[in-house]
Amino acid sequence: MKLSNRLQLILDHIPSGSRLADIGSDHALLPTAAVETGTCVSAIAGEVNSGPYQAAVKQVTESGLTHAVMVRLGDGLDVLETGEVDVITISGMGGGLIASILDRGENKLSGVSRLVLQPNVGEDILRKWLLEHHWVLINEYILVEDGKIYEVLIAVPEEQGLEIKNEELYQERIMGEGTKISTDWLLRMGPWLLQRPSSVFHAKWKSEIQKMNSILRSLSKSDLASAEEKSANIRADIKKIEEVLACLPKDKQ
Numbered sequence: 001m002k003l004s005n006r007l008q009l010i011l012d013h014i015p016s017g018s019r020l021a022d023i024g025s026d027h028a029l030l031p032t033a034a035v036e037t038g039t040c041v042s043a044i045a046g047e048v049n050s051g052p053y054q055a056a057v058k059q060v061t062e063s064g065l066t067h068a069v070m071v072r073l074g075d076g077l078d079v080l081e082t083g084e085v086d087v088i089t090i091s092g093m094g095g096g097l098i099a100s101i102l103d104r105g106e107n108k109l110s111g112v113s114r115l116v117l118q119p120n121v122g123e124d125i126l127r128k129w130l131l132e133h134h135w136v137l138i139n140e141y142i143l144v145e146d147g148k149i150y151e152v153l154i155a156v157p158e159e160q161g162l163e164i165k166n167e168e169l170y171q172e173r174i175m176g177e178g179t180k181i182s183t184d185w186l187l188r189m190g191p192w193l194l195q196r197p198s199s200v201f202h203a204k205w206k207s208e209i210q211k212m213n214s215i216l217r218s219l220s221k222s223d224l225a226s227a228e229e230k231s232a233n234i235r236a237d238i239k240k241i242e243e244v245l246a247c248l249p250k251d252k253q
């Protein structure tokens with residue numbers, strides 16, 4: 001089975017021999033590939049909706065993997081028993097939804113040694129959740145596929161983070177020739193992505209600036225008193241993003 005580059009990147013960050021749970025698995029492509037390739041000894045595909053659940057059951061049955069991949073219907077981490085898996089993957093949803101799934105199922109995270117998360121939007125919400133819940137972001141990636149940009153975040157429990165400390169990762173710092181980057185901006189842009197800024201990273205933030213400029217154009221037509229304050233905040237954000245991009249090396253990837 002050929003996975004998309006996005007799902008393959010997630011699979012590449014699951015340690016060999018893991019017991020996996022893929023939450024919001026849809027067609028169960030990732031857990032099926034994880035077991036088929038020998039990366040995982042077993043996998044659970046969790047789905048809250050019956051259509052994707054049925055698609056997952058079909059995929060696992062047709063792959064002949066029902067002995068190793070279990071498909072379970074339920075909300076978020078409800079489908080898991082504590083201690084049942086080592087790695088949890090959640091991909092293809094908003095960062096806010098992923099954070100709420102982790103939050104609601106936090107008791108199921110004890111014994112989990114790695115989270116591999118791929119938010120479609122709201123990456124900052126997810127980084128903040130990880131930071132506030134003692135998970136260390138050990139790496140992150142950005143990739144483009146079919147014209148869409150995706151980020152993949154990899155986190156381990158704080159006690160397992162070894163050399164990487166959350167306080168250092170998100171500590172306000174000066175970049176380039178005096179551009180201050182606050183904890184909030186590190187959460188928004190990604191501490192590792194900022195250290196290795198690829199062309200995709202530059203493209204993402206240029207596109208964010210375009211979206212913000214379009215909001216500014218709409219706001220300029222509004223008579224609401226709040227419009228000016230909103231515009232000022234957006235202009236400040238654009239200025240900060242431009243400053244940060246200007247002080248980063250240009251990656252030719």
Ligand code: SAM
Pocket residue numbers: 023024025026027046047048049052074075076077090091092093097101
């Ligand atoms: N993970 C796959 C991927 O990355 O290609 C599928 C992503 S699909 C866009 C999102 C899936 O998450 C849907 O199948 C949806 O039913 C499921 N989902 C949404 N909220 C969920 C929840 N709280 N618990 C389990 N699954 C959920």
